[in-house]
Amino acid sequence: MTDRGLPDAETIEAVLASHEGAWGAGLRVLSVRDLSPGLGQAAVLGVSAACPPDGRPARWIVKIPGWGHRSLLDSRDSQLARREAHFFGSDIPGLLPRGLATPPDATLVSHDGLAWIVMRDIGTALQRPWTPAAATTTALRTALLYVPGASRPDLLDTPWLERAGYAAYAHHIPAGHDNLDALADDPRLKALFTREQVHALHTCLDAAAELNSRAATLPTTLVHGDLTPRNAGLDADDALVLIDWEHVGIGPVGFDLGTLVSLYRAFGGHGELDEPALLQSYGQAVSDLADTDLRPSAALGFATVHLTWGLHLRLGPGLTAVRQGLHGKTPGDVAPHLDDIRSGCLRALSWASAAGVDAAGH
Incomplete structure (x- = not known):
């Protein structure tokens, strides 16, 4: 398991500001919650943000595959840490027919050598x-x-x-x-x-x-x-x-x-x-x-x-x-x-x- 600390609000705001996405320019991160699942191998963060131009609040998920978590599942899949980023970077999500969906506005960004998947929170x-x-x-x-x-x-x-x-x-x-x-x-x-x-x-x-x-x-x-x-x-x-x-x-x-x-x-x-x-x-x-x-x-x-x-x-x-x-x-x-x-x-x-x-x- 890695000793890498989870990104804080300031880091997330800076990373998103340096990339184009549906969050737009001038986004302000208000709070960050660690939603990482107990068995997952990724960091999953719930981000509450004020979005331009009117500053209305929005909820995003920032997922960082391959964060280093290990569990008794002991996955021996060499592609596990990269596959979801490959998926969202491919044309497969766009081929899903009506009746199937992925989280809206899923976007890949890169920071500190890792792929981040940023997407709308679909908690509802x-x-x-x-x-x-x-x-x-x-x-x-x-x-x-x-x-x-x-x-x-x-x-x-x-x-x-x-x-x-x-x-x-x-x-x-x-x-x-x-x-x-x-x-x-x-x-x-x-x-x-x-x-x-x-x-x-x-x-x-x-x-x-x-x-x-x-x-x-x-x-x-x-x-x-x-x-x-x-x-x-x-x-x-x-x-x-x-x-x-x-x-x-x-x-x-x-x-x-x-x-x-x-x-x-x-x-x-x-x-x-x-x-x-x-x-x-x-x-x-x-x-x-x-x-x-x-x-x-x-x-x-x-x-x-x-x-x-x-x-x-x-x-x-x-x-x-x-x-x-x-x-x-x-x-x-x-x-x-x-x-x-x-x-x-x-x-x-x-x-x-x-x-x-x-x-x-x-």
């Missing part, structure tokens, strides 16, 4: 409650990510786009096996899964190479790569507004819906989701866009994300954090994290047969 959209109805709308909007690659096939060859994101955390598989083996000897955790469930989870972890190989053969689409309720919101027109594009890439159809559903409850969603119904809505929508039946492929991509991305995160860094006391030591502190690990893993197991994994050992 991000703070709308997540409900099953919102998830259904999001499933339909997510299908629209198929459009840029269909209209510009060369786009899918862009070298900095992430590929095989479902395998991004496969390096946590050994830790996942170790954590599962340790449950029986931990009084706090031994009731987390039954013996049969532990066996099934080991089986799914061992199936990663097979799952990845199968996913690599599926029809592809542009993917956000980290589509969760924390990184998405519906605006007043029900357009899906997406932030945090560090994992933007190429992936199998169904990928983004799988990440949304996997972390829906953990990241603020209310109510129970009907996963098959959401998948049906997405699969039909993306099939209509492609003018071919992609529903079986979308189902396999969706199930694969549950069993790779979802399991690897929960059984690796997720359980490690609990065992190391990083979420606190009282039952109340740990309970929501254990609830997500248990419910997320069991929902993943429910899709094992759809992904071609015999988790029951038949």
Whole structure:
């Protein structure tokens, strides 16, 4: 982790004054808040500013990728610190169809050898409650990510786009096996899964190479790569507004819906989701866009994300954090994290047969 201090109001004001952008000349920074996420590798600052010519207040976000934060996620993606800046510097945002959006006025500036992404604060959209109805709308909007690659096939060859994101955390598989083996000897955790469930989870972890190989053969689409309720919101027109594009890439159809559903409850969603119904809505929508039946492929991509991305995160860094006391030591502190690990893993197991994994050992 770096010792670099976060930019203060004076520095931000000077940097923006030296670059052209929608903030205009003469902007005055009134206050700065550190909004950096606990697991992110970027500095994220909320900036309140008085903007010319009338000095009316405006809210901006300044994001500085690659700030140096590290976490148990231990991303081994060499492009992670640069990909979002590449994205906003490319023509991809302009290719997103109606119904999809990025934060308005996103602009790249450079300071002290680092790229800064400056954009309007879209907190209003991000703070709308997540409900099953919102998830259904999001499933339909997510299908629209198929459009840029269909209209510009060369786009899918862009070298900095992430590929095989479902395998991004496969390096946590050994830790996942170790954590599962340790449950029986931990009084706090031994009731987390039954013996049969532990066996099934080991089986799914061992199936990663097979799952990845199968996913690599599926029809592809542009993917956000980290589509969760924390990184998405519906605006007043029900357009899906997406932030945090560090994992933007190429992936199998169904990928983004799988990440949304996997972390829906953990990241603020209310109510129970009907996963098959959401998948049906997405699969039909993306099939209509492609003018071919992609529903079986979308189902396999969706199930694969549950069993790779979802399991690897929960059984690796997720359980490690609990065992190391990083979420606190009282039952109340740990309970929501254990609830997500248990419910997320069991929902993943429910899709094992759809992904071609015999988790029951038949």
